[in-house]
Amino acid sequence: MLDTVKNYPYLEYKSxxxxxxxxxxxxxxEKNKTPIFVYLEERFRSNALELEKDLKKNLPNLFISYAIKANFLGRILHNAKQLGLGIEVMSLFELKLAHEAGISNKDIIFNGPAKTKEELEYAINNEIEYLNIDSMNELVLIEKIAKMKGIVQPITIRIHPLLDEKTEKKMLIKKNSKLGIDYSRGIKLFEYAKKSVNLNPVGVHTHIGTNLTSHEFYEELLVFLNKYIEDLEKKQGIVIKTLNLGGGLASKSTLDESGFQITKLGKQISSLIDNIEDKMIILEPGRYLIEDSFIAITKVLRTKKSWGRKWAFTDIGANTLIPMRYTHYKVIPERYKGKGQYTNVGGPLCLPVDVLTDESVDFEIDEEDLLVVLNCGAYTISMSEQFGYPRxxxxxxxxxxxxxxxxxxxxIEKMVKESFWGNT
Ligand SMILES: Cc1ncc(COP(=O)(O)O)c(C=O)c1O
Incomplete structure (x- = not known):
């Protein structure tokens, strides 16, 4: 048990x-029924403050923008605002959430591969500071809107970098994915924007991974980006003022476990990017800030043995704890009763993917026991479904x-009514 909780300073077993x-x-x-999620406000705050403090040692021009898609609950957005974070959004809905939390337009980054004309007009009318372009057609549409308004619109362009094949293979977002634009076509977008009287290309953006724990990856990426920026500046005469490295960092506790150091990342950025003092470095972390800031408390509904294996089924499942490749749910007991038979823990859904952890746990588990699931904050509540069960x-x-x-x-009664809405 102690091994599991050692990277979570807020957890401790006493007696x-x-x-x-x-x-x-x-x-x-208290008197609440399981399952519940608990947002650990203090952990979100300390994750954000430590990230900023450690990066600022080497990066005085830094802007950290929380990726709202990781978890869009209003309370988190209020905390982000109190902490002086920006917000990264991908849709009008998320943009409006950011506004509702009182985030100012100068602190908003708008990403997304298929923003509608209405979304772009809304963003431009609101003077959203960072409008991040994903295609030539989007660039042309923005130019049209800017021309009609008689303004010069600053834009940044999302590129997919050229990396070693082995590195590329490990990335979540690959060369042929729908997101970003290949680096050489990206140059054409920059050229187009440079020539336009209504566009001002000011920055480079990239985001290709999640759950990253490797300084070697950042070294390779930064070397590429530095050369890319140098080409844009020297060959095209474009002044790059912002470099946005996207999100992608693993959670604070995963990074602590892996030995990755945020201070070292700051040093890597400042030493590998030329003229760093003239550039704003932007990060858009989602998982890093929120993944280990949430736990779930759940009860064991049933246990069984089959094929020599013990199973424990909890009252929380894959409709909210989405089984994605990059999740790190960890299950620990509310009361440690000693070592038991290796047990696989799954949710209540009648679905084989509804298992909470890949690895079995080795502590004793009985029906009615309370379990705590760690690392529940990222891409769970924001992607959750009423799939068989209420959230x-x-x-x-x-x-x-x-x-x-x-x-x-x-x-449940409301869910039933909604399902039959419009039926007579
Ligand atoms: C453009 C962009 N920035 C940031 C993020 C946040 O990524 P992560 O939660 O891995 O930090 C995402 C996630 O998909 C993204 O698409």
Whole structure:
């Protein structure tokens, strides 16, 4: 147990009972029914503050923008604003969420491969600071809108870098993916924008991975980007003011476990990018900030043995804990009762992919036990579905270590009515 919790400073076993920020699990659960999600506000704050502090040692011109798609709950967006973070959005819905949280337009980055004309007009009318272009057709459309308004629109262009084949293979977003534009075509977009009287190309953007834990990857990427920027500046006479490295960092606890150091990343950026003092370095972390800032508390509904294997089924499942390649759910007991038979933990859904962890756990588990699932914050609630089950309530464990409901659970009766909406 101790091994699992050592990279989570907010967790501790005292007399075999799990404490979260010094609170026992049943005092967090109070009278609420499982399953629930708990947003650890303090962890989100410390993740953001430490990231900024460690990067700023080497990068005085830094802008950190939370990727809202990782988890769009309003409470998180309010916290992001309090912490002075920007917000990265991919749609009008997310843009409006950012506005609702009081994020100012100068702190918003708008990404996405197929922004509608209405979205672009809205963004341009609101003077969104960073409009990130993904194709030539989008560039032409923005030029048209800017011309009609009689303005010069600053833009940044998302490119897919040229990397070693082995590195490329490991990336989530590959060369032939729908996102970004190949680096050589990217040059054409920059040239086009440079010639236009209504466009001003000011920055390079790239985002190709998630759950990254490798300094070698960043070294390779930064060497490529430095050369790319040098070509744009020297050959095309384009002044690059912003370099956006996208999101992609693994969570704070995963990075701590892997030995990756944020201070070293800052050093890599400042030493590999020329004239760093003239450039704003932008990061768009989602997973890094939010993944380990959420836990779930769940109850074991059933246990069984089959094919020599023990299973424990919890009351939370894959409709919210989405089984994606990059998730790191870890299951630990509320009360450690000693070593037990190796057990696989799955959710209640009648689906084979509804398993919470790839590895089995080795502590004793019985029906009715409470379990805590770690690393539940990224791409769970924002991608969740009413797939067979209602989505659980979300509470914030606030700065005073008090529980506040921030999103009620779905109501089954309402779900049934919605399904039959429009039927007579
Ligand atoms: C453009 C862009 N920036 C940032 C992110 C956040 O990525 P991560 O959660 O891996 O940090 C994403 C995620 O898909 C993205 O598409």
């Amino acid at each position: 075999n009972k799990l404490h979260i920020y010094n609170k026992m699990v049943d005092s967090i659960l 659980p309530a979300v509470f914030a464990l606030n700065q005073e270590k008090k529980m506040e409901l921030i999103k009620p659970a779905d109501d």
